[in-house]
Amino acid sequence: MNTVGIRELETHLSRHLARVRYGARLIVTEHGRAIAAIDPVETPNCVEWARAMVAAGRAQREDRRPQGCRLPAATAGGALLRRQ
Numbered sequence: 001m002n003t004v005g006i007r008e009l010e011t012h013l014s015r016h017l018a019r020v021r022y023g024a025r026l027i028v029t030e031h032g033r034a035i036a037a038i039d040p041v042e043t044p045n046c047v048e049w050a051r052a053m054v055a056a057g058r059a060q061r062e063d064r065r066p067q068g069c070r071l072p073a074a075t076a077g078g079a080l081l082r083r084q
Helices: 006-011 013-021 046-055
Strands: 001-007 027-029 034-039 058-060 080-083
Touching: 001 006, 006 013, 006 027, 013 027, 013 034, 046 058
Parallel strands: 001 027
Antiparallel strands: 027 034, 058 080
16 A cells, blocks of 8 residues: 655655556555545556557557657556557
8 A cells, every 4th residue: 555644745746646647546644644545536447458458469568758648558567658
């Protein structure tokens, strides 16, 4: 489970919300005690979709972000995907 302190959340809010966007559930802590949870509105299955695309040969793993892509699909290991 992913935990984040209030100060860390405030300092790096965009980074943590990006994690939530990709399906992570964050537990917010105050002095080590859980006080809130941040869940994605819809659990994206982009990781499963991306893996299926790679397995079908319709996409391949990419080590960098494709140009012109605002929000690339990422795998659990963090690698990006691109269409062939």
